[in-house]
Amino acid sequence: MALNDKFDHLKIKLRAIKIATNNFDTKNCIGQGGFGKVYKGEVVECEGRHTKVAIKVLDRRFGQGDLEFWKEIMLLSHYRHTNVASLLGFCDEGKEKILVYEYASRSSLDRYLGGDLTWARLLKICIGAARGLAYLHNPDGTQQRVLHRDIKSSNILIDEDWKAMISDFGLSKIGPANQENTFLVSEAVGTSGYVDPNYMNGRLLTKESDVYSFGVVLFEVFCGRLCTSYDNKNCSFARLARDSYKQDKMKDFIHEKIKDEINSKSMEVFTKIAYQCLAEDNAQRPLMTEVVTDLENSLRFQVSIS
Structure with missing residues (x-):
């Protein structure tokens, strides 16, 4: 059975997508990434219901x-979690290859760095993303884990209810969950600044490579x-974060807008x-399950003083 036929239930006609985006009108373009441009639109489902999509x-x-x-289609049709972006369908007509997702109306986490969100809100977003990544590393009912390979703040989407969702699986790998080192790869991929140096230098990909990238995101927040x-050519962001922590200079590293509201115990755990x-x-x-637990504890300390 051809891949196209296997996922027949997810097919969306190109005509419907053109209608949804007003023929890919630039006014409906909401971003651009390694895959291509992203548009917002509205599709009509078989029940006549209108659904906002990306x-x-x-x-x-x-x-x-x-x-x-096809990797994104195969992965997201199999791995489903409230904190993993949902694939609603795809279009494969002629030269067009299009993916249709649930719409994250609040864009992505990178848009909120240094903004006006409270520390508690930021923590909740981090917890949601951590839960999604923990599920990918140890999904229920399967012995196959997903290694994302491109965890970064722009790949953490946020919906209307401030729910965080891990997205963009084009570079992901799938392998046995009972092996410590799932892959030995010849070429490291990912986004500069987020990529695990051990993976970059040794080409050995493990779930800990995603954990490293997520640590970078946490310090960005x-x-x-x-x-x-x-x-700084002599010192990476991750190195600066580690050095600041070891030298007990986190109060110099924290963003000004949350410095006055953050609970000291919450900051310590985070x-x-x-x-x-x-x-x-x-x-x-x-x-990642341990990361989830500690982030939840950090939130508890923050909320307890609020």
Whole structure:
């Protein structure tokens, strides 16, 4: 059975997608990533219900192609979790390769770094993302784990209810969950600033590589800036975060807008787990289930004083 036929129930006609986006009107373009442009739109389901969607159109000039397209379909049709972005359908007509997702009306986490969200709100977003990644590493009812390989704040989507969802699985790998080192790869992929140095240098991909990337995201949230905005050839953002923690200078690293509201115990728990995620030795990095627990504890300390 051809892949196209296997997922026949997810097919959406190109005509319906053109109607939803007003023929890919630039006014409906809400972003652009490694896969191509992303449009917002509204599709009519068989019951006549209108559903807001995000529509990703493959542009091969950005380096991705059929492999990433079908990988995303196969993965998201099998792995379903409230904190993992849901694939609603796809279009494969002619040269067009299009993915249709549930619409995240509040965009992605990177848009809120250094913004006006409360520390409690930011913690809840981090917890949701951590739960999604924990599920991918240890999904229920299967012995296959997903290694995302491109965890970053722009790949953490946020819906109308501030629910966080892990997205963009074009670079992901799937392998046995009962093996410590799932893959030995010849070429490391991901986004500069987030990629685990051990994976980049040794080409050994493990779930701890995702944990490292998530640690970078946690420190981005804490200091209110993207890791890519830190330009120092001698010291990476992750190194700066680790050094600041070891030197007990987290109060100098925290973003000004949350410095006055954060509970000291909440900060202590949060920065400790974020620091552990960035451990140079893979074996010293926590499981994502442990990250979830500590983030939940950090939130409890914050809420208790509110």
